[in-house]
Amino acid sequence: MELDRIDMEIIRLLRENSRIQWKDIGRMVFLTGQAVAGRIKRLEDAGVIRAYTLQVDEEKLGKPLLALVIVFMKSTNHTAFHCFVRSEPAVTEAFRVSGDGRYSLKVLTSGQTELSEFLDRLLQHGNYRVHLYSFILPAKSCWSIRC
Template identity: 30%
Template sequence: MSVSPNDNVIDDVDQKILEALAENARISLKELAQAAGLSSPSAAERLRRLEERGIIAAFTIGIDPAALGYPLQAIVRVRPLPGQLHVVQRIIQETPQFVECDKVTGDDCFIARLVVRSMPELDTILDKVAEKAETSTSMVKASPVKRRLPPLSRER
């Protein structure tokens, strides 16, 4: 199915639905309908269409890694050695402490977020990667902007 740019244009009601879900993905259908100014059946239909159009890809939860015993987070820029791109990608995918990873353009091939319990754990993980790639690591002090919705209004 091909998607034209207009397929992903949302109106004010869709915007209210997305904002409510971004605030609380466990919101009841009744509360979602109230937030969007719709009846429950209409809200359910809007929700179904947003999913079909691929605008809503998943309902998920936010977890605090520190509460699970991972007080340290790092951003790791990874530049695989020649011929090692797929090996490095597999190492990142198979290491559960890498909780996010983007393949990017530029000098580095990957930018990843890593959660660890300690600096020795960080060293152990980075040592596995360093056999096949150059890395540059920055420790996260704070996250002033958490993952959020992009601008939803049509105004630019």
């Protein structure tokens, strides 16, 4: 699918606010709301727009501790590990990576105790290295600084 500059601008606006009304997008890209709706539908049908998401303040939900966990597998059978990751509510994202480690997990917990309990369960599947993070900047789409 060929995307033009208007499609790219619509995507940029939806990334900033996925609840923006089509008529408001239309004013910004010089189209009618109906024309914007047609373009969005085309982008959805082509799989360019896969979903509309929500940004949540995890700390206010009681999950202030963010850990990125690099997993070093103990075996070549990863099926049980995949099931484990899917069943763990603390795991919000999982990536297969090359280089150092085999998987990278984004883990959100209420604190050190919950993280330690998760890591104990993870040991059944492999060793790990943990990087703890503090909140610095919101998601890039929320930045008010334009470079």
